[in-house]
Amino acid sequence: MKAAPFDYVRAEGLDHALELLHQHGYDAKLLAGGQSLVPMMAMRLARPALLVDIHRVSALQSLSVMDDRVETGAAVRQRTLEYDLALHEKLPLVAKALRWVGHDQTRNRGTVGGSLVHADPSAELPLAALVLQARLHLCSRDEGRRSVEAADFFLGPMFTETRDTECLAAIEWPVWGARGTGCAFDEIAIRHGDFAMASAAAQLTVDAAGVCRRAAFGLGGVDGVPRSFPELARRLEGQRLDDALLRDVASEAAADCDPGSDLHASAEYRRDLARVLAARVLRQAADAAQSSISRN
Secondary structure, three states: OOOOOOEEEEOOOHHHHHHHHHHHHHHEEEEOOOOOHHHHHHOOOOOOOEEEEOOOOHHHOOEEEOOOEEEEEOOOEHHHHHOOHHHHHHOHHHHHHHOOOOOHHHHHHOEHHHHHHHOOOOOHHHHHHHHHOOEEEEEEOOOEEEEEEHHHHEEEOOEEOOOOOOEEEEEEEEOOOOOOEEEEEEEEOOOOOOOOOEEEEEEEEEOOOOEEEEEEEEEEOOOOOOEEOHHHHHHHOOOEOOHHHHHHHHHHHHHOOOOOOOOOOOHHHHHHHHHHHHHHHHHHHHHHHHHHHHHO
16 A cells, blocks of 8 residues: 655754644654654554654654763664663663664664654654653643653553653663662564564662662553553562562553454453563562672
């Protein structure tokens, strides 16, 4: 199939893009990397009357690495983050998640903000943003700038808190301390680069005695939105992370999910994958956290 007819405008800057969104509202879509939107248009699942190209807007391409956070412009290419060694040190979970995103060609063109706004329940970056409690900065012509926590951003499959006249401008990723912190990301797909049937991410901090002091983990592809489990994560804090505890927490998380069935996997199979993957990434993150203590 071919896309339905549409108009195209290359935004001269962020203000220009916001003005076009103000004028056209729901009929306009922002185009950055196009790795999700263009295929949907080709299948006529999306029919925007106007495409606003923002991939050359410099205000959306910033990358700032600070002690306590990393700020990325929404139009930063995924490949840029994949090869940024400073980001690997500060945000190892994001670096691990990026390895699972599509293929080289996808990451060459795909943007960080595009993946978040597209909000595919199986996508890797939304899950990483949720686990790390990222803050997303949105802007519009009339209302200016507002911030939304990742936990409040994803509302449903391919449905977010972003309004029709808003543009995601930047993402603020909190940095955990390097000492005693470990993370892991894993997923199962038919082939590497395909949509995940289930994915899992975890980040933990332990002290010198091996006691968990901070924990976060989540699951993707097994519900209408990526899921994090702060209450279950708090059960790990103050505990030594033995396999029985991690399996118990992982099982409760998987049981709380509501996966669907399709040609690739049943709901029951996806829920079982979620249980296995959650326990796996929690174990791997705990081991990595303990190793970082030993190295330092």
